[in-house]
Amino acid sequence: MSTESPSITGPLHDLTVIDLTQMLAGPYCTMTLADLGADVIKVEPPAGDLTRHMGPHREGDSPEALGGYFQSVNRNKRSVVLDLKTAAGRTALLRLAATADVLVENFSVGVMDRLGLSYETLSAVNPALVYGCVRGFGDPRTGGSPYADWPAFDITAQAMGGLVAITGPGPGRPLKTGPGIGDIFPAALCAVGILAAVHEARRSGRGQFVEVAMYDAVLSLCERIVYQHSYTGAVPQPQGNTHPLLCPFGLFPTKDGLLALAAPSDRHWREFCALIGRPELGHDERYATNTGRVAHADAVRDVVTRWLSSRTTADALAVLGGRVPCGPVNDAAAIFADPHVRERGMLSEVEQPGSPAPVVIAGQPIKLSRTPSAVRHRAPLLDEHRDEILSASSAAGDPRHNTSQGQVQ
Structure with a gap:
């Protein structure tokens, strides 16, 4: 198993990301950037990310111990609490955004606008800012949807994007998939889009709005059913453990499995x-x-x-x-025992606050030979890095008097 490696510098070590996301989709996106070396500043409400209070927890761990859900997708990040419903919290966020390269959120449509922190507002403060978001059904800035105001979770995206309809033991017996693909695949695509926009911003000095709809991402994942229906008129159904176009x-x-x-x-x-x-x-x-x-x-x-x-x-x-x-067909125990997984660094030990025994989370599959990705440290405690984050942003000055902050020359 790999251990924390604070000395490793990833390829995104010069990228600062303001992370307003919660739950799974947004945090997975920013986790990917953090594993690749970005400085990800997790901005949390006073009660923290909703997943801080979810498990699983280990028996006997101290009260400050982090649950597995939060540890897994918030490693390599720093935490600061800002109440964006207050003027002070919004001003502090504007200061952070003024010198950041990227801001990511996964609120419902219109939340940031109502807070006075819309893409347009933040872009006026920092024209080079890349603003990324994951929405259930998209954002009006990138295209309309009759479902734009609907809330969405993983299962919603799996169902509406076509994945559930082709997964299961047979026709008329659809199933959701085990992992949160409706969250994780949009998150991965959003990370790709953000990096594309950063690449362009470093040439032009201008950021842009980057958005991935969960519905769209799952539909893209299910691209096979689109061309099947177009070419043949068929409506693909679940067919268990076989494939409609490939055999065997x-x-x-087998005798035992x-x-x-x-x-x-x-x-x-x-x-x-x-x-x-x-x-x-x-x-x-x-x-x-x-x-x-x-x-x-x-x-x-x-x-x-x-x-x-x-x-x-x-x-x-x-x-x-x-x-x-x-x-x-490996279960979790078999994965932990597989030498491939150990040698590839796909099991990462991280510190568990208040406990001498570390916990294990999934490693980063993106491998680079010269500037490797890494799980460098555990997920942060709530507001753990407040002083260092806010003191650095205060030193950068008031964003309302410097609209060129954050531009990459």
Whole structure:
């Protein structure tokens, strides 16, 4: 497992991000920037991010211990409390924004406008500011929506964006996915959009408004159903652990569990057939191409299942591993035990305040050879960095008298 590495400097070490986000989508976006080295200043209301009060918590941890939800997506950030409903809080935020490169929020449409902290207001203070946001259904600045004022959570986006409709054991039996894809995928896209806007701002000196709608992002994730419907008129349905266009491609039972196996390329299909002692099937005209295998999908899946079901997952991997794309269905315990995960730094230990025993959160999958990403330190305590953040912004001066602050030359 990787440990905190405060000496590592990421590629975004010269980027300052004001983070007004809460829950999962916005914090995941800013977490990505923080892992890549940005100085992310988490601005919280007096009661803190809503997830501070969510678990899970470890038995025996002290009251100041951080729950897993908050620790995971708020690592590498600094915290300051500002009550944006007060004039003092808004003035302090304007000072921070005046010298920042990026501000990110995930409020409902119109919240920042009503606070007097709209994109237009902040842009007047700092013309180079990149303003990023994740909305449920978009912002009027980027396009209208009949649902613009609707609240949204992960499940809403999964359902409306098409993901739920093609996930599940069979037609008419849709399921949500396990992880919060309706939050996390929009968050990842927002981070990409923000970095694109920062790149452009460093040439032009002008920031811009960057927005990702959760609905739009999930629809983009489900791009297959769009072209399927356009080309064929079909309305794709859940079909369990198989694929409508590739075969074999899915989960197959073994003697003691399940194996993920994919051999849609003709080469991999021939390799699979040779490895299981049925080389003739690799050249059978019914199965020799993916098109043929899709047309005879039941027969192909029967061949795969017959061979796998008489072997344990480990035995099957000993034969197929490294030759045919396949892998075990790992649960959390298996992931913790997998040497790949340890060697890739995908389990990161962070300090747990008030406890001598660290906790483990997921690492950063974006790897860079020269300026690596890193989980450098735990999530912040509420208002932990108030003095250092506000003293630095006060030293920068009053933004109302310096509208060029924050421009990158």
